[in-house]
Amino acid sequence: MNIFILIPAYNAAKTLPDVIDRLSQVVSPHQLIVVDDGSTDNTATVLQHYGVVVLSHPQNQGKGAALRTGMDYALRHGARAVITLDADGQHDPQELPQFLKHSSADLVIGTREHTLKSTPFHRYLSNSITSLILSLVAKQRIRDSQSGYRLLSARVMRTINLVTHRYETESEILIKAGRRGFSIDALPIQTVYSRENISHIQPLRDTWRFIVLIFRSFFW
Numbered sequence: 001m002n003i004f005i006l007i008p009a010y011n012a013a014k015t016l017p018d019v020i021d022r023l024s025q026v027v028s029p030h031q032l033i034v035v036d037d038g039s040t041d042n043t044a045t046v047l048q049h050y051g052v053v054v055l056s057h058p059q060n061q062g063k064g065a066a067l068r069t070g071m072d073y074a075l076r077h078g079a080r081a082v083i084t085l086d087a088d089g090q091h092d093p094q095e096l097p098q099f100l101k102h103s104s105a106d107l108v109i110g111t112r113e114h115t116l117k118s119t120p121f122h123r124y125l126s127n128s129i130t131s132l133i134l135s136l137v138a139k140q141r142i143r144d145s146q147s148g149y150r151l152l153s154a155r156v157m158r159t160i161n162l163v164t165h166r167y168e169t170e171s172e173i174l175i176k177a178g179r180r181g182f183s184i185d186a187l188p189i190q191t192v193y194s195r196e197n198i199s200h201i202q203p204l205r206d207t208w209r210f211i212v213l214i215f216r217s218f219f220w
Helices: 016-023 043-047 063-076 093-100 121-138 154-159 168-179 203-217
Strands: 003-009 032-037 053-057 081-084 107-112 150-153 184-189
Touching: 003 016, 003 063, 016 032, 016 043, 016 093, 032 043, 032 063, 043 053, 053 063, 063 081, 063 154, 063 168, 081 093, 093 107, 093 184, 107 168, 121 168, 121 203, 150 154, 154 168, 168 184, 168 203
Parallel strands: 003 032, 003 081, 032 053, 107 184
Antiparallel strands: 081 150, 107 150
């Protein structure tokens, strides 16, 4: 089963060891791809202690660029699919087998149960709005557009041509995959919000990038 686990990482030295240790209980470390996206902490030093594939950007280029670097590597090495998850520990590595069961799917999104009791209000509101907009633009129902816990098949990765570089890349993938007729499935997952989940999203700038992405999508 040639499936790679792809982790974009930026200044994630505190959380990566636990994420990698837990993933290594499920899959071989050689299946793990970590893209160090120009980290300025000791992420690179931490990664030296693990037998994972490490790809490095000299400078920070954005989450989308890290995903593209990792997906290109996976395709060059014969991947049938890639499973992406975040480096901050908010995605449970023990749920990985559930994704592996869907390894023949086109695209699977780990879908969290969003309620006002379980989710910070600003995240609840943001995800609800973006999921609705992307569902309309991608022409498929998308329940959790902001989840980074995903499975993408080689078919999807080879077909869609990505042009963005930062957080909007995850939305670009959904739009282009949906419009090209690939199925976008939902897989229920748990998410842990903690003090270690440090978001690198800049609300104003990244919201503007999302708006520009939606506008551009009408011309694709």
